[in-house]
Amino acid sequence: MKKVLLLLADGFETFEASVFIDVIGWNLVEGDNSTELFTCGLKKEIKSSFNQRFIVDYAIDEIDVGSFEALAIPGGFETYGFYNDAYDTRFLDLIKAFKSNNKMIASICVGALPIGKSGVLKGKKGTVYNSAIRRDALTRFGVSVIHQPIVIDDNVITSWNPATAIDVAFLLLENLTTKNNADKIRELMGFENRKS
Helix, strand or coil: CCCEEEEEECCCCHHHHHHHHHHHHHHHHHHCCCEEHHHHECCEEEEHHCEEEEECEEHHHHHHHHHEEEEECCEEEEEHHHHHHHCCCHHHHHHHHHHHHHCCECHHHHHHHHHEEEEECCCCEECCCCCCCHHHHHCCCCCCCCCCCCCCCCCCECCCCCCHHHHHHHHHHHCCEEEEHHHHHHHHHCCCCCCC
């Protein structure tokens, strides 16, 4: 079983998290049955943007990176404290651990910023939420910011806004399984087959 860890910060965007949950879950039931997703946060109960409460599967100190194939990081809102968790040393250390173990990392929107802050994308290409403030922040972390919806460099997927979320989730599934399998799940979920 290929396990995906969904790393959630307080203030995460529910929509951006849900695409990973659904695509990986659909594959578990309707695809090649090879993927399973688990959630993680700095603490067991976290809040999303707009203050919904969630209980995660694991607190961050319970994670064995070797038992996961990929890390997924949705973005979130500064107003709801996203960067308090996302820039926490433990959050950044987990990102670095996934990278040092050559695991796939996928992010949506400002989920790219903790990846950048961790140093994983230094000297690499990436993208982030399409605003000057967020692009400048990613640039300050040593990332070559590319003005396009999805960028993949060295096993790290970044994207620029919530509209890219479903495509990022399917790209992650494709990398964990096959393009044919990801296309099958995309079709079963009612999304047209399109290239990202």
